[in-house]
Amino acid sequence: MPLVTAKRTGLVDQVIDQMRALVSSGEWPLGEKIPPEAELVTALGVGRNTVREAVRALSHTGLLEVRQGDGTFVRATSELSGAVRGLCGDELRQIHQVRRALEVESARLAATARTEQDLAELTALLDERATALRDRLADQAIAADAAFHLRLVDASHNPVLVALYQGIREAVVSSVATCFDPDLPAEEHISHRELLDAVRDRDPKRAAEEAGGFLEDLLAEG
Incomplete structure (x- = not known):
């Protein structure tokens, strides 16, 4: 499931939805590191702040885990999990x-x-x-x-x-x-x-x- 350039409205929500889909589909496997921020910025066509906000939101729900100095990893396959x-x-x-x-x-x-x-x-x-x-x-x-x-x-x-x-x-x-x-x-x-x-x-x-x-x-x- 390739990333696509986000539209200019509701950017953070769109990026969150795409990241959530990549996790639930297994494209980003459980326990693995997701692409680095610079790569996500390029693939999505959004700014660094938008990517950071989306990652922060998904980290708060337990879907992703940010490890300082090591990257961001898939922690669960759904927010409930x-x-x-x-x-x-x-x-x-x-x-x-x-x-x-x-x-x-x-x-x-x-x-x-x-x-x-x-x-x-x-x-x-x-x-x-x-x-x-x-x-x-x-x-x-x-x-x-x-x-x-x-x-x-x-x-x-x-x-x-x-x-x-x-x-x-x-x-x-x-x-x-x-x-x-x-x-x-x-x-x-x-x-x-x-x-x-x-x-x-x-x-x-x-x-x-x-x-x-x-x-x-x-x-x-x-």
Whole structure:
């Protein structure tokens, strides 16, 4: 998605919109440095102050991160995700609370709305997670675990709920990674099989209880 010269009205807003689109599309990948200011000025056909204002605004929303002497980096793929990512570390408890609210309702809805395709893909992700745990492949296990939770939300077939959860995707991965113990034997990790069984059995109450149970444990530990 190439940058285009901005029009002469609402310059800052236009530049913000273009930068936001470049981030959300993946043209500017998460964690990577964006082009330097001089390059942006030339590509956009605006002044340095306009670029700086746009970067400052997106930094305040958590989308970008300015590192003095090093450049500006993509911090999150959406403003909502950026705001929640700011809770990582010292505020991990808040992330778990948000996850509990969204995942419990998603599990409840998935138990009645799920399709056979949903079940097949959820099962495949848990199998992938189990294999990674057995082989002590931490990164793959974390990725599969986060993908399972996201796919379970998809199985709710509620587009608003899915959009909200997508907005905290990076925060979910961060919270999974923070709680992951690579030295724990595979059989001692939470399997999520009971949660999947409840969704398969179309049991909303049990699905909600299973979805909230492990997060309640994490909150109790915190």
